[in-house]
Amino acid sequence: MKKTSHIPELHDWIVAEKKLGRRIGLVPTMGYLHRGHLTLIEHAKQTGAFVVVSIFVNPLQFGPTEDLSRYPRDLERDARLLEDAGVDILFHPTVEEMYPRPTVTFVEVGELDQVLCGAARPGHFRGVATVVSKLFHIVEPDMAFFGQKDYQQYLIIKRMVSDLNLRIKICAVPIVREEDGLAMSSRNVFLKAEERQEALVLSRSLQEAGENLRSGQRSAREIEAQIRARIHRESHGVIDYVEVRDAEDLSEVTDIKRPVLLALAVRFGTTRLIDNKVVEVDTIV
Incomplete structure (x- = not known):
């Protein structure tokens, strides 16, 4: 498994794979992986795609009262899990790599952002849509995989792809639960x-x-x-x-x-x- 935190290096690797006729599958995550994430990767691999997993804790989707620093992180552990899962590339950019200067361009998602988690976390899905849009432009995947536990996020990304005419297939993966029924998170x-x-x-x-x-x-x-x-x-x-x-x-x-x-x-x-x-x-x- 190749690993990089640099956009140009990732781009070069993906260009080389596309020249070989490979389809690219993207699994965007914020890390601290569990079986739910690994199930997304399994679905991606079943398509025969060259699989890229991103790990990035995106500050744009955290509100002023939410503790960004508290979000769990363990990159070394995650990397081992991804290698064992047969992932082709791990992309783990820094905040500075993704946002080298203050962001003034955002992806707004309209009324889909005004209900459920959007109502409780103002600006959250603007941050999600913006970073996923950036990842789509960086990775240029043919397909991307999202879990249905975050159903509102899945619908917003699906609508964004449709509205912006992005040539990416959004693949929904059912919720993965613990044996006692608790949704994995x-x-x-x-x-x-x-x-x-x-x-x-x-x-x-x-x-x-x-x-x-x-x-x-x-x-x-x-x-x-x-x-x-x-x-x-x-x-x-x-x-x-x-x-x-x-x-x-x-x-x-x-x-x-x-x-x-x-x-x-x-x-x-x-x-x-x-x-x-x-x-x-x-x-x-």
Whole structure:
């Protein structure tokens, strides 16, 4: 596996591979890798692509009250995992490499940025869309892989690619969970033992809500109320949001008639966890 933190060197390597007729697959990450990230890489390798993984903790997507320095990092460990996974290139730029001078150009994402995590973290998705756009221009991939745990991020990147006519296929990979159902996240490391146990209510409440939909429930507000009630009943988690949204564009839903996204964000102690479930229309009787 080749490793570099320099854009020109990465560019030269990718140009050489493209001359050989290779397709390029990109897996953008912020590091501190877990099995969810490795699953993205597995999906990329299954396409036969030359796989580039980026590790960059992007300051643009952290708000003024969010601790950028607290985000977990372990580049040596990550590099070993990536080499074992058969990754072709690890790109781990510094902040100075990615942002050599103050940024004045940003990618705005409109109404998709105004709901769910966008409402709770103003400017977050502008930072995400901007850095992913930069990575797309640096790596010039044919395809890029994103996990559905960050479903809003996936939709925003997919829409950005469409709106800007980028010739990149955005590939969604299902949520990877621990055996007990907790969605894998780099932030799980911050959970205390009791918080970790209580956090299981997230996946369980989503599963129950999905079953209620399949049983004939159609009221989005009622589904939200049921999820909230279970979280309050079974944990000390502080709810940021629990919402039912249209799975295609995150628009508001009242009566459920199309595929929907059941999305939530809850704080356990100082750790904010997100989770979601997409319920397809053909599963609603």
